[in-house]
Amino acid sequence: MRDVREAWAAGTAQVRKWRGQPVIVQTVRAAAAATVAYVVALRFSPEAAPLTAPLTALLVVQVTLYSTLTTGIRRVNAVVAGVLVAIGFSVLVGLTWWSLGLLILASLAVGHLVRVSEFVPEVAISAMLVLGVTRIGDTAWARILETVIGAVVGLACNLLLAPPVWVGAAGESIEDLARRMRRLMRRVGEEAADRTPVTVTADRLHEARRLDHDIVDVDAALTQAEDSLRLNPRVREGLLHRVVLRTGLDTLEICTVVLRVLTRTLTDLARTRHREPLFASHIGVTFERLLSEVGDAVVSFAVLVTTDVSRSAESAESRLASELTAATATRDKLAQLLLEEVQRDAHQWQLYGAMVTEVTRILDELDLEHRSRRLLEELDRCSREQRERMPRLDRLNRRLRSARRNRSAPASRAE
Numbered sequence: 001m002r003d004v005r006e007a008w009a010a011g012t013a014q015v016r017k018w019r020g021q022p023v024i025v026q027t028v029r030a031a032a033a034a035t036v037a038y039v040v041a042l043r044f045s046p047e048a049a050p051l052t053a054p055l056t057a058l059l060v061v062q063v064t065l066y067s068t069l070t071t072g073i074r075r076v077n078a079v080v081a082g083v084l085v086a087i088g089f090s091v092l093v094g095l096t097w098w099s100l101g102l103l104i105l106a107s108l109a110v111g112h113l114v115r116v117s118e119f120v121p122e123v124a125i126s127a128m129l130v131l132g133v134t135r136i137g138d139t140a141w142a143r144i145l146e147t148v149i150g151a152v153v154g155l156a157c158n159l160l161l162a163p164p165v166w167v168g169a170a171g172e173s174i175e176d177l178a179r180r181m182r183r184l185m186r187r188v189g190e191e192a193a194d195r196t197p198v199t200v201t202a203d204r205l206h207e208a209r210r211l212d213h214d215i216v217d218v219d220a221a222l223t224q225a226e227d228s229l230r231l232n233p234r235v236r237e238g239l240l241h242r243v244v245l246r247t248g249l250d251t252l253e254i255c256t257v258v259l260r261v262l263t264r265t266l267t268d269l270a271r272t273r274h275r276e277p278l279f280a281s282h283i284g285v286t287f288e289r290l291l292s293e294v295g296d297a298v299v300s301f302a303v304l305v306t307t308d309v310s311r312s313a314e315s316a317e318s319r320l321a322s323e324l325t326a327a328t329a330t331r332d333k334l335a336q337l338l339l340e341e342v343q344r345d346a347h348q349w350q351l352y353g354a355m356v357t358e359v360t361r362i363l364d365e366l367d368l369e370h371r372s373r374r375l376l377e378e379l380d381r382c383s384r385e386q387r388e389r390m391p392r393l394d395r396l397n398r399r400l401r402s403a404r405r406n407r408s409a410p411a412s413r414a415e
Contacts, residue, residue, distance in 0.1 A: 026061075033057040033157040037150045044149065047142050052079075056150025061157055078119035079147040081110050082126025089127070103127050171306030173221040174249055177214055178302035181252070181259060182295030184208060189291035192266060193284030194277065201267040208260040215253050222249055243378045248305030251371070255298060255362050262358040269351045283341065286334045287355075293327040294362055301366050317368065324366060331359055 034054035041053035056075060085107050093099040107127040111120035126143060188204050222245055269278055279287060300320040307316050338352040364370060 029157055030058050030061045033061045033154045034150075036157070037153040040153060041146050041149045045142050045146050047146070050142070050146045050149075052143055052146035053150040053153070056147045057154040057157070058150075061154040073151075074116045074119050075122065076147055076151050077114050078111060078116040078122040079126045080144055081114050081116070082107055082123040083144055085110055085123070086127040086129075100128070170218075170222045170245055173218040174245070174252065174306055175299070175302045177211070177218050177252060177256075178299045180214065181211065181256065181298050184211070184259065185291040185295035185298075188263060188266065189288035192278050192291075193281075193288045196266075196270055196278050198267060198270040201263065201270040205260070205263040205267050208256070208263045211256045211259070215249075215256060218249060222246065243375060244305055247371070247374050247378050248302065251305075251365050251374075252298070252302065254365050258358050258361045258365075262355065265351055265354045265358065269348060272348060272351075280341065283334070283337045286330060286337060290327060290330040290334055290359060293323060293330055294359060297323040297327055297363075297366050320366070321368060324363060324368075327363060331356065331363065334359075 034057045037057035038050065038054040041047075041050035045053070056079075085103065089095075089099060089103050089106075093102075104124045104127075107124035108120055111123035114123075116123065129143065184204065184207055191200055191204070266278065277284065297320060300316060300323055304316040304320055335356045338356065342349040342352055
């Protein structure tokens with residue numbers, strides 16, 4: 001009996017793990033939506049094999065509810081536009097080799113005019129399929145009907161099988177990026193404290209440049225998370241979550257750029273030093289400790305922006321504050337040591353000053369007060385854009401808030 005319970009618990013845990021995988025969730029939802037769309041289309045479409053409906057459902061069902069809505073609308077617009085273009089060509093010229101070329105050209109142009117984005121080729125495909133049949137009227141309406149059925153089924157599938165919120169996956173990507181930055185910083189610090197040939201510093205520069213490509217992958221994961229927060233009834237503070245994650249990634253992106261500049265500065269310093277150490281031994285030890293502390297602060301910052309539990313967030317904020325304080329003190333010590341070195345030999349004062357400036361820029365980006373101001377500015381900007389984009393909805397929200405305040409005021413006076 002115990003073995004059965006353990007096997008059941010293991011199986012349940014594996015199912016939960018599979019449910020959190022985007023590929024598995026997307027595959028199951030798309031297959032279910034396409035099958036249901038085909039069954040529904042068989043009852044309403046005059047076609048014997050209404051494959052347009054499952055095709056539409058397959059393309060409409062996306063990972064998030066927001067992308068499903070926007071994709072469904074664009075796809076229906078693309079099919080309707082293609083059908084209308086085909087009807088117009090059938091009345092004027094019919095199907096010949098030159099009219100087919102004109103049809104494709106006109107369909108692609110119409111697709112850009114109606115702004116269907118990635119479904120521009122679908123306009124031409126729909127036009128060609130409809131123009132190539134004999135009973136063009138029946139086929140046109142059947143194709144529109146099947147497209148609407150597929151889009152509705154795809155939307156209903158996402159409403160009934162609620163897509164997950166991908167904030168966790170985006171948070172893992174952000175934290176993983178921060179850890180890679182910390183590993184690079186520690187490696188640079190360890191090597192800078194010893195004899196470092198220019199080939200080694202150049203390799204670290206290439207590693208820092210590759211972090212830019214990692215930013216693209218993290219940005220894609222964050223975009224998916226932002227879409228999953230939009231129009232999601234399970235999320236109450238969707239705008240706040242989006243702003244926190246987006247501003248956090250922006251900060252890490254700036255730190256990545258500065259880190260790349262820092263490795264370039266060390267590469268330039270290694271070229272001038274030839275086979276000599278980059279720094280004196282006591283300066284190298286301080287520089288190594290500084291980069292280690294800055295790397296720890298970068299990871300703590302990533303944990304802070306991806307933590308939504310208040311107690312854990314307070315702990316991450318406290319840890320980040322202490323690490324920034326320690327890194328600032330070490331930065332000041334390094335600046336003093338480099339100043340004394342410059343006073344003895346001013347040959348490399350530009351590179352020494354650049355190093356201190358670049359580390360200071362990273363610390364400023366991670367500063368808690370700087371982040372608070374950035375969050376407030378971004379929230380104000382997003383709220384202002386939302387009000388300007390939907391003024392009627394904004395007026396309705398203000399009226400509802402005013403009505404709630406008026407109802408609560410008599411109750412508070414009565415107490």
